[in-house]
Amino acid sequence: xxxxxxxxxxxxxxxxxxxxxxxxxxxxxxxxxxxxxxxxxxxxxxxxxxxxxxxxxxxxxxxxxxxxxxxxxxxxxxxxxxxxxxxxxxxxxxxxxxxxxxxxxxxxxxxxxxxxxxxxxxxxxxxxxxxxxxxxxxxxxxxxxxxxxxxxxxxxxxxxxxxxxxxxxxxxxxxxxxxxxxxxxxxxxxxxxxxx
Amino acid sequence: xxxxxxxxxxxxxxxxxxxxxxxxxxxxxxxxxxxxxxxxxxxxxxxxxxxxxxxxxxxxxxxxxxxxxxxxxxxxxxxxxxxxxxxxxxxxx
Numbered sequence: 001x002x003x004x005x006x007x008x009x010x011x012x013x014x015x016x017x018x019x020x021x022x023x024x025x026x027x028x029x030x031x032x033x034x035x036x037x038x039x040x041x042x043x044x045x046x047x048x049x050x051x052x053x054x055x056x057x058x059x060x061x062x063x064x065x066x067x068x069x070x071x072x073x074x075x076x077x078x079x080x081x082x083x084x085x086x087x088x089x090x091x092x093x094x095x096x097x098x099x100x101x102x103x104x105x106x107x108x109x110x111x112x113x114x115x116x117x118x119x120x121x122x123x124x125x126x127x128x129x130x131x132x133x134x135x136x137x138x139x140x141x142x143x144x145x146x147x148x149x150x151x152x153x154x155x156x157x158x159x160x161x162x163x164x165x166x167x168x169x170x171x172x173x174x175x176x177x178x179x180x181x182x183x184x185x186x187x188x189x190x191x192x193x194x195x196x
Numbered sequence: 197x198x199x200x201x202x203x204x205x206x207x208x209x210x211x212x213x214x215x216x217x218x219x220x221x222x223x224x225x226x227x228x229x230x231x232x233x234x235x236x237x238x239x240x241x242x243x244x245x246x247x248x249x250x251x252x253x254x255x256x257x258x259x260x261x262x263x264x265x266x267x268x269x270x271x272x273x274x275x276x277x278x279x280x281x282x283x284x285x286x287x288x289x
Contacts, residue, residue: 015263023269030273034280041284060225067221075214078256079207086203172258179256186248189221190241194228 022173026180033184036136040191047128054129055196057122059113063193066109067185073102074182081175084168092163092171096155099178103148110141133192140188143181150174213255220248238285246278 013020044051080095117123117130124134154171157163163171224244232240254260259267 013263015266020266023266027269027273030270030277034273034277037277038280038284041281045284045288064221064225068218071214071217071221074217074252074256075210078210082203082206082210088203176257179252182256183249183252186252187245190224190245194224194241195238 016169016172018169018173019176022176026176029180029184033139033187036132036139037187037191040132040136043128043132044195050127051129052196054127054133055193057117057120058133058193059116060193062109062113063189066106066113067189069102069105069109070182070185073099073106074179076102077175077178081168081171084163084165084171087165089158089162093155093158096151096158100148100151100155103144103151107141107144107148110137136188136192140181140184143184147174147178147181151178209255213251216251217248220244220251235285242281249274 076095076098080092080099083089083091083095114134122130124131151174154163154174224241227240227244228237231237253270257270259270
């Protein structure tokens with residue numbers, strides 16, 4: 001085994017591989033969302049009136065509350081990893097549970113916003129502004145759902161037999177993803193709601 | 197991450213970042229009521245968003261404490277993102 005390792009040129013990165021993989025994925029995610037922001041700017045400059053009118057139709061108060069909900073979930077996610085790393089199983093479970101609640105809260109508020117738009121006969125095909133609005137927020141919401149699934153799985157596992165402390169890197173990698181979802185919203189919020 | 201610090205010390209720094217993010221969110225909403233000019237308002241919005249993003253990446257995503265090389269994973273694509281945003285905005289395309 002040692003001879004095999006010696007013949008292969010392996011360089012250690014000094015970084016947990018799961019975490020490194022998550023960072024590579026997040027770098028690709030920045031590029032994925034950059035495409036949407038680029039499209040938004042070009043379409044906005046071509047249809048300035050439609051975009052200004054559209055931004056006025058969005059509910060700023062509800063979106064601000066949703067921003068606070070997502071920021072809170074980022075805090076509790078960071079705290080839940082910290083708690084697990086230090087071996088506090090109870091706190092880990094509690095903070096992870098609050099993170100899951102906030103994620104559901106965010107999706108609930110987002111659904112309310114979508115429903116309010118549909119009830120006013122505003123759909124993705126209404127105009128260019130709402131096409132970009134629903135595409136960007138929709139893909140963001142999918143990312144929230146994508147984060148919720150492993151979170152619920154981790155909480156379930158920790159409730160059945162306790163989450164192993166030596167596997168805290170997995171929670172950290174999930175946390176990195178979750179903070180990234182928060183980061184995307186930090187840019188989406190002023191872009192869609194506050195520029196008019 | 198910074199293992200030399202106690203749970204309470206790190207928790208305190210996380211809470212500080214959390215409150216800073218809430219204040220910056222309130223600020224970014226508040227500045228929309230003031231009209232600096234179309235481009236200036238957008239620039240203010242982008243600067244506040246970048247500040248918030250920096251806080252999240254630096255503290256919550258542990259970049260402050262991690263291997264420095266990890267920072268390139270976020271700074272390089274972010275550099276291209278910001279370049280894209282500014283070029284498209286300035287060209288008026």
